[in-house]
Amino acid sequence: MDSRNxxxxxxxxxxxxxxxxxxxxxxxxxxxxxxxxLIAKKAGVGQGTFYRNxxxxxxxxxxxxxxxxxxxxxxxxxxxxxxxxxxxxREWMDQLARFAVAKAGLSDAMRQIIGTSASPAQPGYALxxxxxxxxxxxxxxxxxxxxxxxxxxxxxxxxxxWQIDSRGDWQAQTARLLDLIMDGLRAGASERG
Numbered sequence: 590m591d592s593r594n595x596x597x598x599x600x601x602x603x604x605x606x607x608x609x610x611x612x613x614x615x616x617x618x619x620x621x622x623x624x625x626x627l628i629a630k631k632a633g634v635g636q637g638t639f640y641r642n643x644x645x646x647x648x649x650x651x652x653x654x655x656x657x658x659x660x661x662x663x664x665x666x667x668x669x670x671x672x673x674x675x676x677x678x679r680e681w682m683d684q685l686a687r688f689a690v691a692k693a694g695l696s697d698a699m700r701q702i703i704g705t706s707a708s709p710a711q712p713g714y715a716l717x718x719x720x721x722x723x724x725x726x727x728x729x730x731x732x733x734x735x736x737x738x739x740x741x742x743x744x745x746x747x748x749x750x751w752q753i754d755s756r757g758d759w760q761a762q763t764a765r766l767l768d769l770i771m772d773g774l775r776a777g778a779s780e781r782g
Contacts, residue, residue, distance in 0.1 A: 605642070609632045609642060611632070612632040613628050613632075616631065617649075617650060625643075626639075655713060661685065661688045665720035665721075666720075669727055674731055675728055675733040675734070678724045678774075685747065689750045725743060733775065734775060736777070736779070
């Protein structure tokens, strides 16, 4: 990670930034109006460190969202390196579900800042689509999912995960939904690998 002046960030500064993002995700997911001073306190950093990294609420919320998108999209690449394509896809779907739960908590905060800034309405969407396309391409190559399935098809099929209530037993319900979707993706496959 680069610092504001363009150079590499010291490891302790990077750890502080990561801690702030982790605490901010948890806090903003439950209360969009959480005081920034509380996030700094729970992250164990001073106000100066906090505001050096995130000069305002908008910068913090956007960075939390970007950070989560980055982790999600990098996971697709890593899973494809270490798992068979169909297993990589299914495991990534679990991560996408966790992202959806986190994003649901951030949605009000995102709506507030997107409505008041020049930020794009779907920051990171293109990166998520690229990750989906890579996962689908790897599966198409060995025939583990039905031919002709597109990223748009996948997004429509998995859209139900955004409807799951994160306050209940969302993990079990999500697992059932994702297994059902995966079964549908496999139907009509011509496994060659």
